[in-house]
Amino acid sequence: MNKEIIEKIQIAQGDITQLDVDAIVNAANTSLLGGGGVDGAIHRAAGPGLLTECRTLGGCPTGEARITRGYNLASRHVIHTVGPVYSGKPQDITLLTGCYRNSLQLAADNNLTSLAFPAISCGVYGYPIEAACKIAVDTTCSFLKTNPSIAKVIFMLFSPANLNVYEAYMRTLTKTSDK
Numbered sequence: 291m292n293k294e295i296i297e298k299i300q301i302a303q304g305d306i307t308q309l310d311v312d313a314i315v316n317a318a319n320t321s322l323l324g325g326g327g328v329d330g331a332i333h334r335a336a337g338p339g340l341l342t343e344c345r346t347l348g349g350c351p352t353g354e355a356r357i358t359r360g361y362n363l364a365s366r367h368v369i370h371t372v373g374p375v376y377s378g379k380p381q382d383i384t385l386l387t388g389c390y391r392n393s394l395q396l397a398a399d400n401n402l403t404s405l406a407f408p409a410i411s412c413g414v415y416g417y418p419i420e421a422a423c424k425i426a427v428d429t430t431c432s433f434l435k436t437n438p439s440i441a442k443v444i445f446m447l448f449s450p451a452n453l454n455v456y457e458a459y460m461r462t463l464t465k466t467s468d469k
């Protein structure tokens with residue numbers, strides 16, 4: 291893997307709502323009207339203006355993404371994407387890949403240069419973290435290769451266990467880039 295691409299990726303542990311980036315990505319549901327998990331945390335931190343804007347969007351199909359302002363968040367925007375409920379079928383991969391690719395495309399289209407992702411679908415939607423991590427990182431790396439305007443992508447993991455999975459996968463890519 292290209293070293294310049296890998297250097298644009300950061301792995302961190304903590305609360306995504308605290309990040310000062312151009313956009314944080316929300317693991318939403320198709321209604322875009324809020325929920326639990328990271329979605330609930332983002333709506334609480336952003337304040338009621340976020341829900342008011344979300345109501346104007348008319349929902350979002352699984353695998354696609356929509357952008358709003360960030361309201362009370364330090365982050366200027368929220369990119370809302372809807373991950374698949376894990377089923378073990380090949381369509382899971384296509385849909386989760388779409389979440390990352392479409393979120394990154396929306397960021398690039400809006401001239402955003404820094405964004406942060408949670409582990410989409412890895413909470414209540416049940417996607418296994420190892421498989422989801424590979425999709426998240428591989429899709430992001432291939433997008434960054436053809437879209438140099440994006441300078442920084444943070445994967446913000448909530449649990450130490452998920453952080454370990456991402457760090458281990460990044461180490462395998464860094465080894466390849468040394469060769």
Ligand code: AR6
Binds near residue numbers: 306413
């Ligand atoms: N910062 C970063 N990551 C977080 C945070 C946070 N503040 N809070 C939770 N996580 P989930 P999903 C992690 O369930 O699986 C909602 O109700 C969490 O530990 O939030 O895509 C929506 O409305 C997990 O690793 O999202 C949908 O109905 C990851 O974020 C549904 O849940 C995603 O967990 C979406 O399910």
